[in-house]
Amino acid sequence: MKMKRLLYLGFAFPPRVSGLFPELQPAGQIVETSLVESIRPHFEIRSIGVASVRVEGVALPSNPSPGLPNALNLLDKPPEVFHRYRSLWKLERAYRSWQKTGWQPDAIMVCNLSPIYNGFIRWLTRHARPLPPLILYLADSVTLGRKVPWFKAFRYRFKPLVYPEAAMLPFFRACVGVSVTAEAFFAPRGIPWLWLPNGCDPRRAIKPHPDQIEGPIRFGYFGALAKYTGLPALLKVFTARERAASLHICGYGKAKTKIEAACRMRSGLRFYGPRTPDECLRFALNCDVLVNPRPLWPGNDNNFSSKVFEYALSGRAILTSKVSGIDAVLGEKAYYFDEGDFERSLDRRLEELAAIPRTELRRRGAAIQERLLRHYSWAQQGEKLARFLERVVTPQSCQP
Numbered sequence: 001m002k003m004k005r006l007l008y009l010g011f012a013f014p015p016r017v018s019g020l021f022p023e024l025q026p027a028g029q030i031v032e033t034s035l036v037e038s039i040r041p042h043f044e045i046r047s048i049g050v051a052s053v054r055v056e057g058v059a060l061p062s063n064p065s066p067g068l069p070n071a072l073n074l075l076d077k078p079p080e081v082f083h084r085y086r087s088l089w090k091l092e093r094a095y096r097s098w099q100k101t102g103w104q105p106d107a108i109m110v111c112n113l114s115p116i117y118n119g120f121i122r123w124l125t126r127h128a129r130p131l132p133p134l135i136l137y138l139a140d141s142v143t144l145g146r147k148v149p150w151f152k153a154f155r156y157r158f159k160p161l162v163y164p165e166a167a168m169l170p171f172f173r174a175c176v177g178v179s180v181t182a183e184a185f186f187a188p189r190g191i192p193w194l195w196l197p198n199g200c201d202p203r204r205a206i207k208p209h210p211d212q213i214e215g216p217i218r219f220g221y222f223g224a225l226a227k228y229t230g231l232p233a234l235l236k237v238f239t240a241r242e243r244a245a246s247l248h249i250c251g252y253g254k255a256k257t258k259i260e261a262a263c264r265m266r267s268g269l270r271f272y273g274p275r276t277p278d279e280c281l282r283f284a285l286n287c288d289v290l291v292n293p294r295p296l297w298p299g300n301d302n303n304f305s306s307k308v309f310e311y312a313l314s315g316r317a318i319l320t321s322k323v324s325g326i327d328a329v330l331g332e333k334a335y336y337f338d339e340g341d342f343e344r345s346l347d348r349r350l351e352e353l354a355a356i357p358r359t360e361l362r363r364r365g366a367a368i369q370e371r372l373l374r375h376y377s378w379a380q381q382g383e384k385l386a387r388f389l390e391r392v393v394t395p396q397s398c399q400p
Helices: 026-039 080-100 114-125 150-156 165-171 179-187 231-238 256-264 279-285 307-314 323-330 339-353 358-375 378-393
Strands: 004-010 042-053 072-075 105-111 134-136 174-177 194-195 219-225 247-253 268-271 289-292 317-320
Touching: 004 026, 026 042, 026 378, 042 080, 072 080, 080 114, 105 114, 105 378, 114 165, 174 179, 174 378, 179 194, 179 317, 179 323, 194 378, 219 231, 219 279, 219 339, 231 247, 231 256, 231 268, 231 339, 247 256, 247 279, 279 307, 279 339, 289 307, 307 317, 307 323, 307 358, 317 323, 317 339, 317 358, 323 358
Parallel strands: 004 042, 004 105, 042 072, 105 134, 134 174, 174 194, 219 247, 219 289, 247 268, 289 317
Antiparallel strands: none
16 A cells, blocks of 8 residues: 655754754753654655754754754744745745655644644645645644633734634644643544653663762753743742752853852752753763652643653653643652642642652652553654554544
């Protein structure tokens, strides 16, 4: 049987490029790369990337950073009117060229709802015959299911290629979402849905081994430093009292200078600069408990904290909220706090874990790692996604 063709519209850099920009979407880069590669055995794939920096023609360092061999790389940065319409024109031209040479996708999967891809989807519906089924890969959305204030909706009307999500969703035949709670939006509308909360690569897992950590328990965090991650709130809770523990932070983002300064002022805090995904795993080996303080922040119900998969690869114990179905992935061996009672619950859990023997923490961490490697490898997630896409492309196969 001829392998079906899939066009993927996303945001991943080409291989090695992310090593040049360590603070640009490191989490999304590894997730998108792994997602697409996981279904490559099942589909003939061409991928497109959109970035806020030019990636064509740059001198690439010798590094193993992940990426996709994109058929086309597009640019979205100020001035938006020029770059967005130019990128849209390049994408339309490339699509016509592929069709002329006999490459017609059987399906198109689009990562999130963004200006250039929204414009392309609307162009496709007017010009593509046949129109391939469109599948939304919902990795993040701040406004899905929420009413946009009138003044913001009015302002968006003047932004190039920006369309309300409510106006774009009817174009899609199915949705793959990373958050389990997002299903409540799609299921009542009869839109086929697959929950796919990312995955992990067993080759990157750190095998349990004796370590040399002594003294008070070390809590750790790595990832973005923005409010939506809960890191500023974690700092507030952690420093609200004297603790027999320390907190080690490895992160990136606009708040880096502010948080680094705050860490210098407290003896129990230590800050580390941005690191590659594999370097973050090695950073985790110097911690006892990795904290994912994901709060009930607008939009967090439509994304998934990919760092819990990275945390699990390190084999360390994990303390986390349950936002977006994290507890269904990590299982009973993880430690949880109540995001609905954020500060009080997190404070109580930090105190409890600071008194738990390291042997128990290591046992819990190893159990979480074993669970995710067994049930959430990218190979397994790719099989699941491929079966779902096949049903969307050939819906008659779903008939009894």
